[in-house]
Amino acid sequence: MAGTSWIGLRLDALDTLFFRDGRPFDAASRATGGLPAPQTLAGAVRTALLARTGFDFARFAAERKNGDVMAALRKCRANEAVISASFRGPWLALADDREVTPLLPMPEVLKRAKSAGWSRAKPRKPQDVPGWHDPNDLHPVWRDQETDAKAAPELLTLAGLTSFLTGDDPADAECVKLGDVHGYDHRVGIEVSADSFTTKEGMLYGIQLLALKRRYPDHPTGRKVCLYAEIQVDGDLEHHLANMAVPFGGEGKYVGATKVPACVWPAADASAKHSLWYLATPTFFSPTGRPLPRVAGLTAAASGAGIPVSGWDVAYNGPRPTRFAVPAGAVYFVEGPGESTAFLDGEQSGALRQEGWGFALQGKWEG
Structure with missing residues (x-):
């Protein structure tokens, strides 16, 4: 189209x-x-x-x-x-x-800090975290300061999200309590x-x-x-x-x-050396193994718990099997520009993308 x-x-x-x-x-x-x-x-x-x-x-x-x-x-x-x-x-x-x-x-890596301001999680080198080992060779995602566990859940306006994607902290005026x-x-x-x-x-x-x-x-x-x-x-x-x-x-x-x-x-930058991808809508990855995108240069990932999704099968006039989707707000750190189409996987990716699953926005990180 x-x-x-x-x-x-x-x-x-x-x-x-x-x-x-x-x-x-x-x-x-x-x-x-x-x-x-x-x-x-x-x-x-x-x-x-x-x-x-x-x-x-x-x-x-x-x-x-x-x-x-x-x-x-x-x-x-x-x-x-x-x-x-x-x-x-x-x-x-x-x-x-x-x-x-x-x-x-709210991006999974961005939380209110316990002291003041924001606590932002970023990838660290594996050797910086004693005992770290990941089966997919992903780097640990580590916060720069303690989060406020009592902070109310918040949403971001598009302007606030754009600030996050460009590496800045969103203004309080761009944050809305759920x-x-x-x-x-x-x-x-x-x-x-x-x-x-x-x-x-x-x-x-x-x-x-x-x-x-x-x-x-x-x-x-x-x-x-x-x-x-x-x-x-x-x-x-x-x-x-x-x-x-x-x-x-x-x-x-x-x-x-x-x-x-x-x-x-926000427009994607095809020349980015280090990119951050934010899920604006939930998505599905391969049903086997860990729920990770098949994108070259994947360095680290941060996601909330999966959300159960069912629905009605029109052809069989019955409920669809329950699947678990990666929630919106998940963040993926990639070496290189990455591709927006990589954040939806599976045999039905065309139909799922048509429905609106896996809409991802590119940002940047220092690497």
């Missing part, structure tokens, strides 16, 4: 939202969820666009049972531009009348029989819903809290993206989608 520009999408929640993670949900368990995964956003927007372009959903329910989803889509009058659309995001965001500012996960833009609404429900529409004794369950705050800061003049994503689509489909209601975030939940200018992301 070379030559096609990206379009920004502002997503305003009309209610609480629910995005399940990949853990099983059965009796006596709590349905927990958090922020939406790339595949959730891609599936929701694709479905909404198909509905607006004459897709035959009733026929598709039968055709998909043959197993060839792409053939079934085309038989049911799927718009080719919708099928081939690519996505980025979604991210939490702040919006006003002028722009939408995405809020990105609890200031969203919270969780904990509820208890009871199962209802589909046949009799009556409740079943003892079938209680708990659920955790995502609730976006109305404004940041919490003041009438504050910016509105929303979600932000991007879509790259061929064809004359832009008019369908204006003021579109999209089912998103659970049964009966909707967001209002509005077309906005796309972000200007």
